[in-house]
Amino acid sequence: MYAKVIVDIPARPTDRPFDYDVPPELADCVEIGSRVEVPFGPRVLHGFVVGLAEQPPEGLDPGKMRALRRVLDLTPPLTPELVRLAAWMSAKYLCPATAALQVMVPAALKAKYDRVVVLREDVWAQRQAKQEQETLVPDPLRLELAEWLRRKGGATAEALLEKFPGSAPQLKSMLDEGVLEEVQRVQDRMAVKTALTVFPLLPEAELRAAMDAVPARAQKQKDVLAFLLENGLEPIRLSELTQRLDITPSVVKSAAGKGWIELREVEVQRDPYANRSYKRTAPLPLTAEQQAVYDTISGALDAGRHEVFLLQGVTGSGKTEVYLQTIKRCLELDKEAIVLVPEISLTPQMVERFKGRFGDDVAVLHSRLSHGERYDEWRRIARREVRVVIGARSAVFAPFTKLGLIIIDEEHESSYKQEESPKYHARDVAIRRAGEAGAAVVLGSATPSLESVFAALPDGGSRFKLLEMRTRALGRPLPPVRVVDMRAELKGGNRSMFSVPLHKAIAERLHKKEQIVLLLNRRGYATFVMCRTCGYVSGCPHCDIALTYHQSSRTLRCHYCGYAERERTACPDCGSEHIRHFGTGTQRVEEELVKLFPGIRVIRMDVDTTTEKGAHEKWLTMFGNKQADVLLGTQMVAKGLDFPDVTLVGVIAADTVLNLPDFRSAERTFQLLTQVAGRAGRHVLPGEVIVQTYTPEHYSIAAAAGHDYEAFLATELEHRRANGYPPYSRLINITLSHEEVPKLLRLSEALALKLKELAAEARNRGEGGAAFEVLGPVASPIARIKDRYRFRCMVKYRGDSAASRIVRQAVDAFAEHVAKEKLQISVDVDPQLLM
Numbered sequence: 001m002y003a004k005v006i007v008d009i010p011a012r013p014t015d016r017p018f019d020y021d022v023p024p025e026l027a028d029c030v031e032i033g034s035r036v037e038v039p040f041g042p043r044v045l046h047g048f049v050v051g052l053a054e055q056p057p058e059g060l061d062p063g064k065m066r067a068l069r070r071v072l073d074l075t076p077p078l079t080p081e082l083v084r085l086a087a088w089m090s091a092k093y094l095c096p097a098t099a100a101l102q103v104m105v106p107a108a109l110k111a112k113y114d115r116v117v118v119l120r121e122d123v124w125a126q127r128q129a130k131q132e133q134e135t136l137v138p139d140p141l142r143l144e145l146a147e148w149l150r151r152k153g154g155a156t157a158e159a160l161l162e163k164f165p166g167s168a169p170q171l172k173s174m175l176d177e178g179v180l181e182e183v184q185r186v187q188d189r190m191a192v193k194t195a196l197t198v199f200p201l202l203p204e205a206e207l208r209a210a211m212d213a214v215p216a217r218a219q220k221q222k223d224v225l226a227f228l229l230e231n232g233l234e235p236i237r238l239s240e241l242t243q244r245l246d247i248t249p250s251v252v253k254s255a256a257g258k259g260w261i262e263l264r265e266v267e268v269q270r271d272p273y274a275n276r277s278y279k280r281t282a283p284l285p286l287t288a289e290q291q292a293v294y295d296t297i298s299g300a301l302d303a304g305r306h307e308v309f310l311l312q313g314v315t316g317s318g319k320t321e322v323y324l325q326t327i328k329r330c331l332e333l334d335k336e337a338i339v340l341v342p343e344i345s346l347t348p349q350m351v352e353r354f355k356g357r358f359g360d361d362v363a364v365l366h367s368r369l370s371h372g373e374r375y376d377e378w379r380r381i382a383r384r385e386v387r388v389v390i391g392a393r394s395a396v397f398a399p400f401t402k403l404g405l406i407i408i409d410e411e412h413e414s415s416y417k418q419e420e421s422p423k424y425h426a427r428d429v430a431i432r433r434a435g436e437a438g439a440a441v442v443l444g445s446a447t448p449s450l451e452s453v454f455a456a457l458p459d460g461g462s463r464f465k466l467l468e469m470r471t472r473a474l475g476r477p478l479p480p481v482r483v484v485d486m487r488a489e490l491k492g493g494n495r496s497m498f499s500v501p502l503h504k505a506i507a508e509r510l511h512k513k514e515q516i517v518l519l520l521n522r523r524g525y526a527t528f529v530m531c532r533t534c535g536y537v538s539g540c541p542h543c544d545i546a547l548t549y550h551q552s553s554r555t556l557r558c559h560y561c562g563y564a565e566r567e568r569t570a571c572p573d574c575g576s577e578h579i580r581h582f583g584t585g586t587q588r589v590e591e592e593l594v595k596l597f598p599g600i601r602v603i604r605m606d607v608d609t610t611t612e613k614g615a616h617e618k619w620l621t622m623f624g625n626k627q628a629d630v631l632l633g634t635q636m637v638a639k640g641l642d643f644p645d646v647t648l649v650g651v652i653a654a655d656t657v658l659n660l661p662d663f664r665s666a667e668r669t670f671q672l673l674t675q676v677a678g679r680a681g682r683h684v685l686p687g688e689v690i691v692q693t694y695t696p697e698h699y700s701i702a703a704a705a706g707h708d709y710e711a712f713l714a715t716e717l718e719h720r721r722a723n724g725y726p727p728y729s730r731l732i733n734i735t736l737s738h739e740e741v742p743k744l745l746r747l748s749e750a751l752a753l754k755l756k757e758l759a760a761e762a763r764n765r766g767e768g769g770a771a772f773e774v775l776g777p778v779a780s781p782i783a784r785i786k787d788r789y790r791f792r793c794m795v796k797y798r799g800d801s802a803a804s805r806i807v808r809q810a811v812d813a814f815a816e817h818v819a820k821e822k823l824q825i826s827v828d829v830d831p832q833l834l835m
């Protein structure tokens with residue numbers, strides 16, 4: 001048998017399957033999707049099997065083919081369906097196939113490669129013989145090095161230099177002579193966790209007899225047997241047994257020595273939710289709107305038909321209940337379901353709703369799990385121990401084989417796009433995967449992305465089916481929104497960051513003991529350092545970006561290259577001591593709140609307060625238990641939260657995102673305001689929303705205040721059409737970087753030209769490329785990162801397939817420059833962030 005393998009080198013020249021012979025002893029355990037170890041040149045690499053055949057590939061001499069060395073897992077981590085999906089991703093997002101395959105499996109399965117130095121025995125022996133002949137005195141350090149390496153089998157260069165300080169010259173000459181050789185060695189990472197477990201070996205009667213025969217001075221061994229008998233001879237973890245009986249492991253080991261019991265390593269599942277129990281919940285009787293939506297979706301499920309539904313339901317309309325009941329239907333049909341939620345909405349509340357309904361049938365995947373926990377959750381899916389997965393973006397790759405339904409909650413969220421390679425969009429991947437599997441897709445949102453709404457319109461080809469829920473499930477009206485003009489506040493003499501109405505509303509809630517959510521609309525919350533005397537801003541010496549102040553370590557750091565420096569006490573430019581950290585961070589809002597309302601209890605949620613594991617959960621639980629009056633935060637507080645006593649939502653500054661140079665900034669502003677407004681008055685108590693802004697007349701703010709999605713959509717679509725932006729076009733962002741500006745500029749212009757030429761050729765051959773425009777090259781918004789300058793070319797096109805192909809051809813034509821002149825090219829298909 002012969003296998004095609006994609007090897008683990010994410011580079012263009014190796015981005016194709018390589019052929020290997022499958023030795024007969026491995027033939028039974030190799031499948032498509034298997035992870036294998038293969039020889040590759042002088043190295044050993046990991047790879048994935050993407051094809052199998054009985055006959056050798058044409059034109060290849062089977063005698064000369066190299067053989068697979070090992071199959072790494074008992075069951076292949078990928079299914080044939082996922083292998084096909086990876087091929088599609090590689091073509092669509094212009095990423096190496098190995099990058100697409102790797103992103104589908106947990107990090108614990110990724111190989112680690114070390115470069116190690118090994119001794120070439122044959123060359124070494126020759127050298128020794130020659131030296132003897134010439135009666136030279138051997139260098140003792142060389143002898144020692146060789147001896148040590150022979151014993152160890154190999155070591156990294158660092159380890160060698162540490163063991164033999166001052167041996168760098170010997171090391172170098174031995175490498176030059178070929179006595180030593182540097183090779184890559186592959187290491188498996190930690191994967192499975194095991195624990196010593198006690199198994200009774202004898203049947204009950206014999207064990208009891210043994211127990212009775214134990215002399216009195218071995219009372220503790222007697223206790224062990226008594227415990228096992230009481231426990232119905234159930235195996236028990238050694239650590240638990242010793243803890244319960246307050247004995248040392250040696251007691252148990254001597255009992256094992258007598259042949260009564262046995263100790264074995266047994267695999268343990270790391271279950272991040274092991275210590276929690278969830279109250280089982282029953283399906284709620286659906287409202288008429290929910291029922292109509294449910295009926296339509298289950299129609300597709302029952303028929304096993306692939307269809308994409310866009311569920312637009314106002315905040316609090318009960319989308320989650322619809323998800324839960326459609327999943328139930330899916331399970332009744334003996335199919336599996338994937339639920340994607342944005343990372344920051346994957347709160348304990350959210351998990352509870354799913355675990356409460358489906359219990360152990362649910363696996364949860366998110367980035368706050370450790371590598372091991374994530375791996376174990378993932379294996380529960382691979383072994384079909386669960387049928388429902390809820391997780392962030394990459395859960396779209398859950399290795400199910402009977403997929404019936406994929407739900408994407410808050411489908412408009414930009415975090416569904418991965419910003420590093422492979423730069424895929426989980427929504428598009430989900431639709432592709434569901435299409436192949438004949439599964440239904442439900443895209444849910446109160447504020448769908450323009451792309452998705454457009455796809456549901458006749459103009460956009462009616463590819464999605466729009467389902468609407470216009471009222472809240474519990475019958476509450478959407479809360480009234482009051483827009484406060486901060487310019488007028490300033491004119492009126494109020495210089496605080498709280499307007500008079502917001503100040504008054506907060507005081508009122510505190511008095512009534514109701515709760516408040518405050519949003520600071522600001523991406524990333526970065527605090528920079530500025531000198532108040534001369535205006536100097538601390539910037540990264542390697543990147544064109546301000547450094548971010550980190551309070552915990554009192555350092556300034558670059559978020560692009562990791563450069564760090566100590567906090568300064570004086571301005572490096574003018575020497576002034578008036579240098580301090582700036583930025584309307586949530587921290588400053590908190591300080592002002594405490595000043596204005598002494599005794600107020602504030603929970604602050606931002607990147608600074610939620611980095612610790614479980615912090616997120618802790619804050620939300622505290623807020624839910626009414627241990628705080630205010631939940632203050634960035635985007636994190638805007639989504640999905642459902643707290644009955646929140647009656648006031650305040651937005652400190654609505655315009656901060658509006659001013660970013662990105663065509664989606666109005667859309668993002670509208671979405672965020674609508675989402676956060678939806679946190680108020682969801683249950684019995686009526687809610688109120690106050691939005692502070694410097695541009696109250698902007699249509700995104702006015703429409704959000706009026707809960708008017710249609711008005712926003714009409715204006716925004718008009719803008720997009722006039723400027724030819726998505727959804728009326730699609731974009732591919734190509735970023736080039738190099739250390740020298742003149743060379744970079746020349747290559748960028750050449751690439752733009754090449755793109756235009758290839759598009760013209762495609763047009764002439766009638767192979768697409770019709771509405772294919774190349775914008776730029778221009779300097780990227782961040783013009784330098786890690787001492788490399790950056791330019792970008794933006795491709796704007798309509799229609800499909802041809803564009804990716806043209807871009808790939810153009811980029812391939814620059815492979816020489818990439819290889820020889822340190823040019824880097826990175827391609828982003830359907831970019832979400834234009835920064």
Ligand SMILES: Nc1ncnc2c1ncn2[C@@H]1O[C@H](COP(=O)(O)OP(=O)(O)OP(=O)(O)O)[C@@H](O)[C@H]1O
Pocket residue numbers: 284285286287290313314315316317318319320321445446473474639640641642678682
């Ligand atoms: N059929 C129903 N009967 C009774 N209560 C319901 C029903 N459906 C939903 N609810 C309740 O209504 C509230 C809002 O529902 P849910 O959180 O699912 O809304 P949502 O549409 O997901 O909102 P958002 O987009 O704001 O997150 C919840 O407290 C939920 O328990």
Ligand SMILES: [Zn+2]
Pocket residue numbers: 540541542543558559560561562563786
């Ligand atoms: Zn930097």
